[in-house]
Amino acid sequence: MTDKLALVWPEIWLFVTTCVVMVVGLSPDLRVRKLCGWISALGLVVAIGAAVPVAHAGGLFPSITPYAKGMIGVVGLMLLPLLAGTVDRDLDAAIESGKATFSALRSNRAEFYAFFLFSLTGLMLTASADDLIWLFLALELTSLPTYIMVTISTRGTRSQEAGVKYFFLGALGAAIFLYGFALIYGATGTTDLAEIAAAFRAQSEAGGLNTIGVAGLAVALIGLCFKIAAVPMHMYAADVYQGAASGVSAMLAFVPKTAGFLAIIMLCGAVGWTHGATHDSLPAPIYILLWVIAAATMFTGNLLAIRQSSVKRILAYSSVAHSGYMLVGVIAGPGSGHGTFWDNGIAAVLFYLLTYGVTNVGTFAVLASIQKPNGEEADDIADIRGLHGTRPHLAGAMLLCVLSLLGMPPLLGFFGKVGLFTSAISAGEIPLVIVLGLNSAIAAFYYLRIARAAYLEPADEHVETRAGPIPQRVFAAVLSASAVVLLLTVAQMLMERSVTASGYHAPHAGMADTPHEALDLTRADD
Amino acid sequence: MLVLLILLPLLFGVAVLLRPPAAAKWWALGGTSLCLAIGAMLVGRFFANASPDVPFQAQGSFAWLPALGLNLSVGIDSVATLLIGLTLLLGPICVGASWTAIPQHRARLFYGWLLVLQAAMVGVFAARDLLVFYTCFEFTLLPMFVMINEFGSTNRHKAATKFFLYTFTGSIIALAGLVYTAWAVGTRATGVDGFTLDIATLTEHASHVLTAREQALVLLAMLCGFAVKVPLFPFHTWLPLAHTEAPTAGSVILAGVLLKLGTYAMYRFVLPLVPHAVLEHAPAVAILAIIGIIYAGLICWVQTDVKKLVAYSSVSHLGFCVLGLFALNSAGVTGSVLYMLNHGLSTGALFLLVGFMYERYHTRDMREIGGLGAKMPIWSTFMVFFVMSSVGLPGLNGFPSEFLCTMGAFISHTGWTSGAARHVGATWGPLGPWFGFAAGTGVIVAAIYLLAMVAKMVWGTLREPAVHHGEHDHHAGGPHLPVDLTAREIMTLLPIGVLCIVFGLFPTQTLIGAIESDVNAQVAFVHERSGEAPTEHEAHFAQQEHRQQRDAGRDEQIAGVKP
Amino acid sequence: MTLADTDLHSYLPILILFFAAAGFAVANIVLTFLIGPRRDGARKSVSYESGMNPVGTARKRFNVRFYLIAMVFLVFDVEVVFLYPWATTFGNLDPQSSHAGLWLFRILFFLLTTVVAYLYGYRKGVFRFD
Secondary structure, eight states: HHHHHHTHHHHHHHHHHHHHHHHHHTTTTHHHHHHHHHHHHHHHHOOOOHTOOOOOOOOSTTHHHHHHHHHHHHHHHHHHHHTTTSHHHHHHHHTTTOOOOTTTTTTOOHHHHHHHHHHHHHHHHHHHHBBBBHHHHHHHHHHHHHHHHHHHHSSSHHHHHHHHHHHHHHHHHHHHHHHHHHHHHHHHSBHHHHHHHOOOOOOOOHSSOOOHHHHHHHHHHHHHHHTTTTTTTHHHHHHHHHHHHHHHHHHHHHHHHHHHHHHHHHHHHHHSSSSSTTBBOOOOOHHHHHHHHHHHHHHHHHHHHHHHHHHHHHHHHHHHHHHHHHHHHHHHTHHHOSSSSSSHHHHHHHHHOOOHHHHHHHHHHHHTEEETTTTTTBBBBGGGHHHHHHHHHHHHHHHHHHHHHHHTTSSSSHHHHHHHHHHHHHHHHHHHHHHHHHHHHHHHHHHHHHHHHTTSSSOSOOOOEEEEOOOHHHHHHHHHHHHHGGGGGGGGHHHHHHHHHHHOOOOGGGGGGSOOOOOOOOGGOO | HHHHHHHHHHHHHHHHHHHHHGGHHHHHHHHHHHHHHHHHHHHHHHHHBBBHHHHHHHHEEEEEEEGGGGEEEEEEOOOHHHHHHHHHHHHHHHHHHHTTSSGGHHHHHHHHHHHHHHHHHHHHHBBBHOOOOOOOOTTHHHHHHHHHHHHHHHTTTHHHHHHHHHHHHHHHHHHHHHHHHHHHHHHSTTOOOOOOOBBHHHHHHHHSSSHHHHHHHHHHHHHOOOOTTOOTSSOHHHHHHHHHHOOOOHHHIIIIIIHHHHHIIIIIIIIHHHHHHHHHHHHHHHHHHHHHHHHHHHHHTTBBBBBHHHHHHHHHHHHHHHHHHHTSSHHHHHHHHHHHHHHHHHHHHHHHHHHHHHHHHHHOTTTTTOOTTHHHHHHHHHHHHHHHHHTTTTTHHHHHHHHHHHHHHHEEHHHHHHHOOOOOEEEEOSHHHHHHHHHHHHHHHHHHHHHHHHHHHHSSSBBOOOOOOOOOOTTTOOOOSSOOOOOHHHHHHHHHHHHHHHHHHHHHHHIIIIHHHHHHOOOOOOHHHHOOOOOOOHHHHHHHHHHHHHHHHHHHHHHHOOO | OOOGGSSGGGGGHHHHHHHHHHHHHHHHHHHHHHHHHOOOOHHHHOHHHHHHHOOOOOOOOOTTTTHHHHHHHHHHHHHHHHHHHHHHHHHHHHHTTTHHHHHHHHHHHHHHHHHHHHHHHHHHTTTTOO
């Protein structure tokens, strides 16, 4: 039990930070209130520090936590400057000019930062989950705050619409995967992931997997598609990303997606990549399901993105497509287990999540740094046209980030994609690799539009934009763009870490019989 | 020294971005000239030390991403050295050609990307690692995209997008093929531990581990990428558009070097990695090449836009290059490599001449303009000279390459493998006299359309556009150009002209002698390896064995760790 | 199989509790009906609605504080749901065992979060009724 506590110290630190932020953010003194961002940053740094040394935990992926939590913390730190000034800007301005006094009920700063940290706490808990109940609670803790963050991120009705849409579809998704979890429990009689894995293993050795269990897995995976914005649960993405403030959209593109992929990896790990004719793939129904989802997600995301004129919608659909790419890694599985990166699909997914998270912050940060005359953030592709003339550093950041998302060598995103390529080829998934390649090419079409608008084209005469009021967001954009290049110097280390993280503790059938090491309270009676 | 040649242009590119726009072209000229000087030393040193036992010189390697088997390794053989020399020579020429054509306020963007492009092109030829090659190969797209998109003429956005999408799509499929090869070597070849992208290792083992079916698929994937780049019929449609819209320097680089990336990649990867499939499918590729030669030639015949004409002539000429390569004998492959160099020189010069004329008249329509012989004597002299070089007039550089390619196809014969009667002088290879004959008609077509162009442009009565096509906004306030070529413009053409004569008169002493041993070794390698590919059963067995060895190795490691 | 063979007999107390509760409710109604005094009138016969006048539209705006108070109630109510089982089992722990301290620490940490919730509510002005 105490082992488990040691595992969740990062989450505990984040939670304590959340408590502090929640109270500090309501101080009547504006200067104290403005400390929220810094306190959150400090909390994240401490959480990273607490996460990295944890070497070994239980569960199917015993070493996943340091890498996953470190990644979550780092991307969280990059998101913080981007989220700065999302809420309370009008109120602060009114107070500073003496037009209003501070009203705790009208201020949203405390809640905003607290929800951000809550969501990251949930995400970290997802990484350390070893039980279906834990997994469900962690996933919900990740998602629930984001519903509210979307709603309060701007004062327009659009974000309210987005919030409501996101909430209802999120509830639907949660219901679906919870139903799946219930079926899995019904088929295996336990909620512990390692025991589920052992039970599945025993079933398959005894002749075949329990149909209810496989159905449960399938239902759970479909439900999790909501989190990663994959077909058939991708419909909300464009509306929600567009309705929310850019900072929150950037967060939505990383936080729930990471949670979803961690959960998908764990569920797939529970049934294991030990089925099929050559004993190296997922069970046929799950394999076919994921294959279809991956291919459909790639094509849907990319083809829909081509038709958009709003940069946010393009990025939303591209985020859908990136989920499809990563599913290829999940299908490929952990490979030979020789501790190598190139044949390890899970390591490729984990590495890709990092590259995607880091890069994505930059694209949204550029949008958030530009303001239209009516005070809204830039959204349409016309708004970023001519950026190179007025703000060359932002145009450069946009160019780098977009090219990295496109997978242009030698930027960070390229190596993420190469990892998926090599692992899928090692697993013999040649058709899927072709689909992946074709989609990367389709993606070039709309990424080039963004890059060209920001970096090459002259500004439209009737579209007027100016620098946004939050300098931190420019910092976030530049930070992300430099990370796209500078992380290359440590790419080897990151790949090694992701390989360690993907270390898969393959179940053996006997495990289900081992006595459960729980605290027996009744024994103390006599 | 090689690494310096890649890094130096990048550094100068940064310098161009940081210095004021007025200084941009001077920095670019300085950077490219310095690189040319270093490159001349490199070429000199290479051939001074050249010996058949050490095909690759100036090797260097830095383990960067062992997790992906990625080493930053470089090295050059004679073919790569010559192509690097060509690239570096065209550098200062391109800067000189753009001296007045690029408006000053956009000069930093143009010259900065030009330098980046040069670094990437050198990188492609110098790479000894698959991912280094691929990175540089892909990275040539971006500078070219910027150049066409920003400094091109009216239809430039469409041209730039089409160029980027065509080549990007193709090369991703090619990457899949190359990675598949690397995977097969990494999991089947004995003595190779894990995934490697080292080109030498892959070349050594690939043909031993890939089954016939796999070789065919990998060949198809690689051709998707490289044939688009060449471009081979029917993937050529992006090229005339890109050429017509690109600025002069862009066209020169595109024709001079970028197209050669495709043929160079075929020479470096397609032939040695999948020789069995190459032998089997060479006739199909050769037929595509011949269709390209004749079809593009016929299109040239009816062109009125002189730049488009030169662009289509590139498609036609590169068809010879591919044909020679897939003849798989010494004559053909030597001719093909010569073609890469000579086409770069003469077509590059033709694009320069068209560009100089366009800068003066702002039209390229041969119905509006012609008979310039009297008005621009120097320009016309160069025009006639380079057209002759392009047609393949004996004594100029175009002739030996075209002749060797056609001859290679003619004498290449499968009789060697089938045991049928051999033709006199026939060497081993998959093509035959009919291929040579068909390609030969292409030579005639080329003579027709190029001479027709010269007749319209140089001779006859003087035709000038009625009105100067307005003041092009790029040129508002720019320096006024004299009627005929300036000294600067002559300086850009002169070195190419001299090389055309030297390579034309002494091909054996210069180029052929330089590449002979490497090309013969390559042909012999393909020859030796193309005989048989492993069966699926053998490949499967090799994979099992390899896996067992790795498992055993891991167990030993674990046993070694435990006391 | 008889009833005695199953575990069902252990649910007997619940059944008894169920009947006791139902009986109590029914008994009250019946007893008031029988022994209570009767004073009918117009006001007495209208339906009861928390002391408010049951006339007018149901879509009436009322103070947002009701929501806040409802939320605060939930926070402290749910807390009791956690506290109660903890309290009933904590006594069973061996005071010497390592578990005891841990379990005490846990509930203290949990209570700390309620303190934070309280502080947050206080700062937000939930408890101010002006």
